[in-house]
Amino acid sequence: MLEDMDLTKKMGKKEFNELYPPLKERLGELQREMRVKGLPVIVVFEGLDPVRTVDTVSKFLLPLDPRGFRYHNTRAPAQLDKEHPFMWRFWVRTPARGQMVIFDRSWYARALAAGSDGLDGRIAEVRRFEKTLSDGGTLFLKFFLYTDPGRLSDCADGECGITDEDLVIGAMEKAIPMMERMMSLTTTEQAPWTVVEAEDAEYAAIKVMRNAIARLEAALASAPAERQIFLPEVEARSPLASIDLRQSVKDSDYEKELERLQKKMRKRQEELYRSKRSLIVVFEGRDASGKGGAISRLTNSLNPRTSKVVPIYAPTEQEKAHHYLWRFYRALPSRGHIAIFDRSWYGRVLVERVDELASEAEWSRAYDEINDFERSLIDDGAELVKIWLEIDKQEQLKRFIDRVDDPKKSWKITADDWSSRQKWDRYTVAVDEMLVRTSTGTAPWTVVEGNDKNFARLKTIRTVLDSTNNI
Amino acid sequence: MLEDMDLTKKMGKKEFNELYPPLKERLGELQREMRVKGLPVIVVFEGLDPVRTVDTVSKFLLPLDPRGFRYHNTRAPAQLDKEHPFMWRFWVRTPARGQMVIFDRSWYARALAAGSDGLDGRIAEVRRFEKTLSDGGTLFLKFFLYTDPGRLSDCADGECGITDEDLVIGAMEKAIPMMERMMSLTTTEQAPWTVVEAEDAEYAAIKVMRNAIARLEAALASAPAERQIFLPEVEARSPLASIDLRQSVKDSDYEKELERLQKKMRKRQEELYRSKRSLIVVFEGRDASGKGGAISRLTNSLNPRTSKVVPIYAPTEQEKAHHYLWRFYRALPSRGHIAIFDRSWYGRVLVERVDELASEAEWSRAYDEINDFERSLIDDGAELVKIWLEIDKQEQLKRFIDRVDDPKKSWKITADDWSSRQKWDRYTVAVDEMLVRTSTGTAPWTVVEGNDKNFARLKTIRTVLDSTNNI
Numbered sequence: 001m002l003e004d005m006d007l008t009k010k011m012g013k014k015e016f017n018e019l020y021p022p023l024k025e026r027l028g029e030l031q032r033e034m035r036v037k038g039l040p041v042i043v044v045f046e047g048l049d050p051v052r053t054v055d056t057v058s059k060f061l062l063p064l065d066p067r068g069f070r071y072h073n074t075r076a077p078a079q080l081d082k083e084h085p086f087m088w089r090f091w092v093r094t095p096a097r098g099q100m101v102i103f104d105r106s107w108y109a110r111a112l113a114a115g116s117d118g119l120d121g122r123i124a125e126v127r128r129f130e131k132t133l134s135d136g137g138t139l140f141l142k143f144f145l146y147t148d149p150g151r152l153s154d155c156a157d158g159e160c161g162i163t164d165e166d167l168v169i170g171a172m173e174k175a176i177p178m179m180e181r182m183m184s185l186t187t188t189e190q191a192p193w194t195v196v197e198a199e200d201a202e203y204a205a206i207k208v209m210r211n212a213i214a215r216l217e218a219a220l221a222s223a224p225a226e227r228q229i230f231l232p233e234v235e236a237r238s239p240l241a242s243i244d245l246r247q248s249v250k251d252s253d254y255e256k257e258l259e260r261l262q263k264k265m266r267k268r269q270e271e272l273y274r275s276k277r278s279l280i281v282v283f284e285g286r287d288a289s290g291k292g293g294a295i296s297r298l299t300n301s302l303n304p305r306t307s308k309v310v311p312i313y314a315p316t317e318q319e320k321a322h323h324y325l326w327r328f329y330r331a332l333p334s335r336g337h338i339a340i341f342d343r344s345w346y347g348r349v350l351v352e353r354v355d356e357l358a359s360e361a362e363w364s365r366a367y368d369e370i371n372d373f374e375r376s377l378i379d380d381g382a383e384l385v386k387i388w389l390e391i392d393k394q395e396q397l398k399r400f401i402d403r404v405d406d407p408k409k410s411w412k413i414t415a416d417d418w419s420s421r422q423k424w425d426r427y428t429v430a431v432d433e434m435l436v437r438t439s440t441g442t443a444p445w446t447v448v449e450g451n452d453k454n455f456a457r458l459k460t461i462r463t464v465l466d467s468t469n470n471i
Numbered sequence: 472m473l474e475d476m477d478l479t480k481k482m483g484k485k486e487f488n489e490l491y492p493p494l495k496e497r498l499g500e501l502q503r504e505m506r507v508k509g510l511p512v513i514v515v516f517e518g519l520d521p522v523r524t525v526d527t528v529s530k531f532l533l534p535l536d537p538r539g540f541r542y543h544n545t546r547a548p549a550q551l552d553k554e555h556p557f558m559w560r561f562w563v564r565t566p567a568r569g570q571m572v573i574f575d576r577s578w579y580a581r582a583l584a585a586g587s588d589g590l591d592g593r594i595a596e597v598r599r600f601e602k603t604l605s606d607g608g609t610l611f612l613k614f615f616l617y618t619d620p621g622r623l624s625d626c627a628d629g630e631c632g633i634t635d636e637d638l639v640i641g642a643m644e645k646a647i648p649m650m651e652r653m654m655s656l657t658t659t660e661q662a663p664w665t666v667v668e669a670e671d672a673e674y675a676a677i678k679v680m681r682n683a684i685a686r687l688e689a690a691l692a693s694a695p696a697e698r699q700i701f702l703p704e705v706e707a708r709s710p711l712a713s714i715d716l717r718q719s720v721k722d723s724d725y726e727k728e729l730e731r732l733q734k735k736m737r738k739r740q741e742e743l744y745r746s747k748r749s750l751i752v753v754f755e756g757r758d759a760s761g762k763g764g765a766i767s768r769l770t771n772s773l774n775p776r777t778s779k780v781v782p783i784y785a786p787t788e789q790e791k792a793h794h795y796l797w798r799f800y801r802a803l804p805s806r807g808h809i810a811i812f813d814r815s816w817y818g819r820v821l822v823e824r825v826d827e828l829a830s831e832a833e834w835s836r837a838y839d840e841i842n843d844f845e846r847s848l849i850d851d852g853a854e855l856v857k858i859w860l861e862i863d864k865q866e867q868l869k870r871f872i873d874r875v876d877d878p879k880k881s882w883k884i885t886a887d888d889w890s891s892r893q894k895w896d897r898y899t900v901a902v903d904e905m906l907v908r909t910s911t912g913t914a915p916w917t918v919v920e921g922n923d924k925n926f927a928r929l930k931t932i933r934t935v936l937d938s939t940n941n942i
Contacts, residue, residue, distance in 0.1 A: 025879075032882065050776075058775055062767070066780035066813065073776040079549055104776060296533070304529055305521075305544040305575065309537035318789065342537065408496075411503065 001180050002195065005146050009197045016202040023209040024063035030216045031068050031100065037220060038097035040138045043212070044106045046179070047145035048170035051153035053198055056145055057104055059205035060212070069100040074109060076165050083334035085380040086110070086122060087129050091329040094133060096321035105166075108186075112169050112178055119178060121379070123185050128372045130191045135365055136323045139219045140191035141212050144183065145198035149176060229364035231437075239435040239447060240428060245392050248452035261461040262301035268468055273306050273336040277471050278382045280333065281464055282344045285389030286427070287417045288399040289450045290457075294389065295340055297457045298464065307338035312347065324348055324358075324366075325373055335381070345370055349434050354426050367437040374443045384443045385467045387460060388435065391450040393424055472651050476617050476666065482674040491673075494680040495534035501687040502539050502571065508691060509568035509792075511609045514683070515577045517650070518616035519641035522624035524669055527616055528575055530676035531683070540571040545580060547636050554805035556851035557581070557593060558600050562800040565604060567792035579657075580640050583649055590649060592850065594656050599843045601662045606836055607794045610690045611662035612683050615654065616669035620647060700835035702908075710906040710918060711899060716863050719923035732932040733772035739939055744777050744807040748942050749853045751804065752935055753815045756860030757898070758888045759870040760921045761928075765860065766811055768928040769935065778809035783818065795819055795829075795837075796844055806852070816841055820905050825897050838908040845914045855914045856938045858931060859906065860921040864895055 011019075034041060043060075047053045061071065072093055081089040087107060095101040107129070111122040130140060152170050169175055187193045194211050198204040249257070272279055281298070283291045295309060310331045319327045325345060333339035348366040352358035358366070374384055391399075400421070403413040420427065439445045446463045450456040482490075505512060514531075518524045532542065543564055552560040558578060566572040578600070582593040601611060623641050640646055658664045665682050669675040720728070743750055752769070754762045766780060781802045790798045796816060804810035819837040823829040829837070848855055862870075871892070874884040891898065910916045917934045921927040 054774055054776065058773075061775050062771065067782045067784070071775055071779065078551060300533065302529075303525055304532050304542055305525065308542065311538045313538070316789075318787075 002146055002176055005195065005197050007146070007148055007197055007199045009203050010200040011203040011206060013202070016206065019206050020059070023206065023213065026213055027209060028063040028065065030213060030220065031064055033220050034100065034216065035068055035098040039219060040095040040097050041100040041216070042095060042133070042138055042140050043100060043102040044108070044140070044142040045102070045104050045145060046106060046108050046143070047147060047198060048149055048175065049147045049152050050105065050166045051155055052147050053145040053204070055201035056198055056204040056208060059201065060208055061102065064100065068098070069102060070095070071102045071104065074103055074105040075163065076113070077110070080334070084332055085376050087125050087376065088329055088332060090129065091326065094323060094326055095138070096318065108179070108182055109169050111182065112172065112175060116174060116178060123182055125376060126186055128376070130186065130188065132325070132369050132372065133323055134190035138323070139215065141215055142191060142193045143208055143211075144179070144193055144195045145204060146195055147198050229361060231364050231367070234433070234436045237436070238428070238432045240390060240432055243390060243447055243449055245390065245449045245451040247449050247455045249454040249458060251454065254454040254458065257458055258297065261458065261465065262297070264465055265298065265461055266301040266303070268465060269302055269306065269338060271471055272338065272383075272468065275471050276335045276381070278333045278335050279338045279468060280377060280382055280384050281338070281340045282346065282384070282386040283340065283342050283389065284344060284346050284350065284387070285450065286391055286396060287420055288396050288403070289389040289391045290453050291342055291389055293453060294457050294460045295342055298461055299340060302338065306336060307340070308333070309340045309342060312341060312343040325369070332377070345373065346434060350427065350430050351420070353430050354420075354423050370438055371440055374440070378442050383468050383471065385464050386443060386445045387463060388431065388445055388447045389450040389456060390447055395451045396421065473617055473647055473666065476668050478617070478619055478668055478670045480668045480674050481671040482677060484673070487673040487677065490677050491530070494677065494684065497684055498680060499534040499536065501684060501691065502535055504691055505571065505687065506539055506569040510690060511566040511568050512571040512687070513566060513604070513609055513611050514571060514573040515579070515611070515613040516573070516575050516616060517577060517579045517614070518618060518669060519620055519646065520618045520623050521576065521637045522626055523618050524616040524675070526672035527669055527675040527679060530672065531679055532573065535571065539569070540573060541566070542573045542575065545574055545576040546634070547584070548581070551805070555803055556847050558596050558847065559800055559803060561600065562797065565794060565797055566609070567789065576637075579650070579653055582653065583640050583643065583646060587645060587649060590652075594653055596847060597657055599847070601657065601659065603796070603840050603843065604794055605661035609794070610686065612686055613662060613664045614679055614682075615650070615664055615666045616675060617666055618669050700832060702835050702838070705904070705907045708907070709899070709903045711861060711903055714861060714918055714920055716861065716920045716922040718920050718926050720925035720929060722925065725925040725929065728929055729768065732929065732936065733768070735936055736769065736932055737772040737774070739936060740773055740777065740809060742942055743809065743854075743939065746942050747806045747852070749804045749806050750809045750939060751848060751853055751855050752809070752811045753817070753855070753857040754811065754813050754860065755815060755817050755821065755858070756921065757862055757867060758891055759867050759874070760860040760862045761924050762813055762860055764924060765928050765931045766813055769932055770811060773809065777807060778811070779804070780811045780813060783812060783814040796840070803848070816844065817905060821898065821901050822891070824901050825894050841909055842911055845911070849913050854939050854942065856935050857914060857916045858934060859902065859916055859918045860927060861918055862921045866922045867892065
């Protein structure tokens, strides 16, 4: 495929000087239109030789308003990148609505640089990433700038504004067949590749700009059709209906057992740290089900240096302008660390579904997206524990009234709490469906009976300990 | 000083169990009050032995609502930290209004770890950092947890949840005298040190909490008095009055000279990269003075991989909640890179002064703060070029009218532009004062005559080249 490209294609200076200015102007206009319509765009430049393609990339950037794009030159991963899943460094850099992000080398170069072992796994990650974002409305423009592999540039470290490492990929013997394999597996309808003959920077720049303009025009002309989801039927059972909320633990037993479990938890934290396994605990539950109390009993004995609690509230404007998974990628723990999410990405299929903040197409799609996301975490070596704290309607009312009456707790209760209480049954449907669709073999849900706080707190810590006793 | 501390101080379990719960509750209350009143708080924990002080730190964190604080365990600098000024990694982590940020080890441990050479320079940086933030309303709580230097913990790498590097500081022969020197030079009225005998975690936790509560109560009770500034008189001269705006360059000369200068600029970029010097170019100027055009001529030939344009607009909500310098720290270039600021931190003494978005105390203080900030950049090896683009009132009117009439440019003009035009003379006063007060020997301003775009664009690039020809 690549080796059949015609690398003699050239463009005279005069022809370029005629063609370039109107394309520049058009690209500038389209960028403004993107911003008005809120279209997020990811542009990928890959190639064998970063020295010889820099002028092509520059010519593409020149007409862009700096206010509307960010440019990332992807290098070898930093320590922090290495301590997170493979796609993490790209996820956290995805564009907000109306923004363009340009990756000069990207996940493709990094997948190549990691070698042929495990390449298929990395390709699968890339496909999930591009699909999830495309489904969320992001436009992908992917260009492979093909130069003669027989004449790679030769730069000492720090010359040409690049490092030696940048050139290694082009020099790899297997780079071309591996790249071809990746490209054929990642050319999708939503995110196709365009291969550009790039020996001549002027010729290449014009081809890139024409293609970008055509794809931007098409994307801006038609609002993307919401992808319809066919959700497979699940057996009509309600996990919530089958639990026994009457379980309880006496205060005297509770104190002793709590101390024992907390000590074990502190030890488990050290084991996790030593074995470089991270632990992610997700807490979801009804309002006033006792998430805060259970979390503080769990974290009480933990070393704060390698653990954190991540409280999730209504998204900020900045968060709303990104894909809904973006803010969770930003909060993932480093290897060996613990992160406890007080509410989580499951908001998509709970509050956003029930309150109609997400469309049906969006929340239906989210079960798969979440399963994919969690699979990436587990493949990366994380332990994932998911806890649903359940209370019954009467217990919730009792706790709401307590909060209203107690000046020390009254800040904990808002009008939103009363309004979600009115949607109790619709939440029950959403929770049951969530428990069934996202309880996977590697990331099952545990329902914790929450009417008795002592019982719930002990069961929570036990669940975390049981789920991590194989490390 | 430190060695006279009484390390036998202890607290029985029973006494602790009585004293701790009410302090916990009070600290939680004060944290909520902080959020309501928008007080930003920085808590520093230093000490010789991180293993033996972790329990004290944990007991302080326990009552805090995770929504309102962030905890940073400061380790050896990552690559990105090394590529920025010493205080950069702390500046970018400073709290927003109402937030508490806890540094478990901080700039003090890092200043120590860098050794006694240059310690006084680092202390000066620290003093400037704490003063600038205190003046901006941030409360500092600084605790030194003193344990017996004769019995440092012994942990293999990865044991105890910490790395070997963490223990190095405590083991340094000179650590104690150096730390004492730093503490005596950084105990200010606004940010005093509290030394805590920390052999016994319970005793230490109670002492820390009592002190924190007292300082928080005092800070919350009294809105901080705005620090009055006595600005020294400057000679009554107007730099703007003395320039000749009639200078111009013919189109035919312009094209050739531009190409020559751009080639030189590209070469200069490579030299900067090789010598690991960063370059910061600040553009300020009247509306429609041609900043955008001058910037794009300057960047036209640059390699985008090591340069970026940073457009500065009205601050976002998140930016407004931080110290005004915070967002500029976040945008600083890595070593060897170029950052071009399209408007900058000088907004504080220009638009914020003229539009009364900053109080007189705030903008008067800003001249010193900005000179300090720029000195840090230069001490760190950056080249700093500051350009004021000036046009006269008639030329501005002409350009405004062009923009209104041209559909391709009409997005460039807003009601704000007309309203700042009405404040022309007040801007002139502010600009003159800025030019005089912040033109320092190492970071002088260059006024570029902007009525003729050709002239302005060439002079801009020449200024940048001339200011960096010594690297």
